[in-house]
Amino acid sequence: MTLVARGKVRDIFDAGNDRLLLVATDRISAFDVILPTPIPDKGRVLTACSLFWFDRLAPVIANHLISGDHELFPPPYDEDPDLVGRATLARSADVIPMECVVRGYLAGSGWTQYRESGSVCGVRLPLHLEESSKLPEPIFTPTTKAAEGHDLPLSPEEARDLVGTGLYERLREVSITLYQRIFQRSFGAGVTVADTKFEFGFDRETKELTLIDEVGTPDSSRFWPTESYAPGRPQPSFDKQYVRDWLDASGWDHEPPPPALPDDVVEATAEKYRDAYERISGETFDAYLARMGVTP
Numbered sequence: 001m002t003l004v005a006r007g008k009v010r011d012i013f014d015a016g017n018d019r020l021l022l023v024a025t026d027r028i029s030a031f032d033v034i035l036p037t038p039i040p041d042k043g044r045v046l047t048a049c050s051l052f053w054f055d056r057l058a059p060v061i062a063n064h065l066i067s068g069d070h071e072l073f074p075p076p077y078d079e080d081p082d083l084v085g086r087a088t089l090a091r092s093a094d095v096i097p098m099e100c101v102v103r104g105y106l107a108g109s110g111w112t113q114y115r116e117s118g119s120v121c122g123v124r125l126p127l128h129l130e131e132s133s134k135l136p137e138p139i140f141t142p143t144t145k146a147a148e149g150h151d152l153p154l155s156p157e158e159a160r161d162l163v164g165t166g167l168y169e170r171l172r173e174v175s176i177t178l179y180q181r182i183f184q185r186s187f188g189a190g191v192t193v194a195d196t197k198f199e200f201g202f203d204r205e206t207k208e209l210t211l212i213d214e215v216g217t218p219d220s221s222r223f224w225p226t227e228s229y230a231p232g233r234p235q236p237s238f239d240k241q242y243v244r245d246w247l248d249a250s251g252w253d254h255e256p257p258p259p260a261l262p263d264d265v266v267e268a269t270a271e272k273y274r275d276a277y278e279r280i281s282g283e284t285f286d287a288y289l290a291r292m293g294v295t296p
Helices: 042-057 108-117 156-163 165-188 241-250 263-281 285-292
Strands: 003-006 010-016 019-024 065-067 087-091 093-095 098-105 134-140 191-203 209-212 221-225
Touching: 019 042, 042 065, 042 087, 042 165, 042 263, 042 285, 093 209, 098 156, 098 165, 134 165, 156 165, 165 191, 165 209, 165 263, 191 263, 241 263, 263 285
Parallel strands: none
Antiparallel strands: 003 010, 010 019, 019 087, 065 087, 093 191, 098 134, 098 191, 191 209, 191 221
């Protein structure tokens, strides 16, 4: 197996013929730092979510997915049981060096920026919004794509300088459309998608703009239970915000080395990830594992 790249969560291997094998591990990162404690089956939940959304968002834009079926992986990947349900075979793409974040609600770093300047990534917002307020309309708030350290917010002008005006406008349009599709499906299932992140590249064979990496996962999105939503405070979540909150309460300064997570936080986080998939997809996580051929 030839390792091409190792991200905070994903290991990427060369699968030959301009193809890659993306493996979602059980690693978890917070504040752009990898934590020492894995979350059981987290990688399989991420893969389950991405497979669900790649299928449903294909009418909006092409994506890099070839298959999530391990039997279709080239050797030696097809014989590794640990890859079942957690890996995807994908077409190679030239990655655009910008993370495309869409926000429908004011939370996280967006809330921090708003309190300081009344704007998020240079986008002015109405006065007197509260934490977790629903925005008048979704906003496009891209960031840098840092190989190491923290991603940095980009104003519209900075983003246009980075990728060009034409591509910026296309990414903005597509990202907001994808967010709206994800929001509508999830909201109907009792999950509010406060914000989410997309990554894009140009397919090396077709040269088309392509959705890559992961989509609509608890790692790339902020998921809230719709039934308990109330502005003016932080929201309970189905994503790693639970871990972020514990880390903040621990007094950690967001710089390496991070503390280990206690067992109760690990177990609760694993359950939140599974719950997010089950609510949105309508399929139990155990059914997903069985369908993919994961052996107990």
